[in-house]
Amino acid sequence: MHRKSVGEWTFDIGNYALLSLLAVATVYPIVYVLFASLSDPTLYMQHSGILWKPLQFNLHAYQLVFQNGTIMNGYINTMIIVVVGLTLNIFLTSLGAYALSRKCLGYRKPLMLYIVFTMFFSGGMIPFYFTVKGLGLANTLWALIIPQAISAFNLILMKTAFEAIPDSLEESAKIDGANEFVILFRIMFPLCMPVVAVMLLYYGVSHWNAWFNALIFLQDRSLYPLQLVLRELLLMNEAGSMASGSSGADVAIIGETLKHATIIVATLPILMVYPFLQKYFVKGALIGAIKG
Numbered sequence: 001m002h003r004k005s006v007g008e009w010t011f012d013i014g015n016y017a018l019l020s021l022l023a024v025a026t027v028y029p030i031v032y033v034l035f036a037s038l039s040d041p042t043l044y045m046q047h048s049g050i051l052w053k054p055l056q057f058n059l060h061a062y063q064l065v066f067q068n069g070t071i072m073n074g075y076i077n078t079m080i081i082v083v084v085g086l087t088l089n090i091f092l093t094s095l096g097a098y099a100l101s102r103k104c105l106g107y108r109k110p111l112m113l114y115i116v117f118t119m120f121f122s123g124g125m126i127p128f129y130f131t132v133k134g135l136g137l138a139n140t141l142w143a144l145i146i147p148q149a150i151s152a153f154n155l156i157l158m159k160t161a162f163e164a165i166p167d168s169l170e171e172s173a174k175i176d177g178a179n180e181f182v183i184l185f186r187i188m189f190p191l192c193m194p195v196v197a198v199m200l201l202y203y204g205v206s207h208w209n210a211w212f213n214a215l216i217f218l219q220d221r222s223l224y225p226l227q228l229v230l231r232e233l234l235l236m237n238e239a240g241s242m243a244s245g246s247s248g249a250d251v252a253i254i255g256e257t258l259k260h261a262t263i264i265v266a267t268l269p270i271l272m273v274y275p276f277l278q279k280y281f282v283k284g285a286l287i288g289a290i291k292g
Contacts, residue, residue, distance in 0.1 A: 030267075037061055037260035044257055061261035071262065073222060074229035077141065081225055082207045085145045089203040090196065092150050097158035098184045112156075119152045129216060143217035144210060144225065151206075154199055161195040162188055201274070208270055230266050233259060 004012070036044055038054035038061075047055055065071055099105055100112065122128070128147070137143040165188060173183050189196065211227035218224060224232075 030271075033260045033263050037257055037264050039257060041257045058257075061257040062265070064258055065261050065265050070221075070224075070229055071226070071233075071265070074224050074226035077223060078208060078226040081141055081144050081210075082204060084141075085148065085207045086200060086203055088145060088149050089151075089154075090199060093155050093158055093199060094184060094189065096150060096155050097162055098180070098188060100155070100159045101162035115152050115155065125216075132217060138217050139219050139223070140217075141223060144207075144213050147213070148206065148210070151202070154202055158192070158195055158199065161192045165191055204273070205270060226266050230262055233262055 032051050035051045035054045038057055038059070039047075039051075040056040040058045041060070043055040100108060100115075102108075105111075123131075132138060132143050132147060135146075137146060169187055169191075170183055173187055178186070209227055211225065211231055214223075214225050214228045215231075218228070
């Protein structure tokens, strides 16, 4: 049995200490926001420094969040964007990746060069705006879905995963009478579920956190996604108006804990979904990144 030397013990202790510090530095901001959102507004405003626990446990900020129609409407809009967007993303990315992974496809290399080119160069924000507006998508949720239907990076990742599947499986399926759609969705798809999980995470987080396109294309406030509502809340001091109906506390004081509660409400769904997809994450990324 190998016994560690003093140098190895020193390295292990230093490594664990460094990783622990990085973990604390990563997790504590989220914990701080959570504790602040659960604190009494008056006590929180009087507190300074590190927050180790909620200051007199209080759920008033969350009550105001869930009573606010703007935030709930933003939640509904974001869920529509995520569900419809993910369905379109996975379907179109799978079709494109499958076609590009077939050796019989003509002009495959020029097509791939064209796709890679779009990862480094774009037409710019103004042409993008006029293109979306010219298609009649402005001031609709489709403006946040269709332009983001396919990511070139994700397309290449899935294409590489499809190429790693032996050709013999496709040939056997064709002998049995399977068409291209059957091969894709009944053979390729199940074999690439780790990659699909990575796609769901990439696309889902992208849709959930998106706000810039909404800021550009949406004028109707009833169509605002959650992140744009959150931006207005944090940057334009709308927390005061949300808390204006409260009694017995200053509006500005309640607004501070209200901001933290809104951040937790907006972040919690992604934090809950990620652990279920995390086990596929490394495997899926490696399958899609390494051919063979």
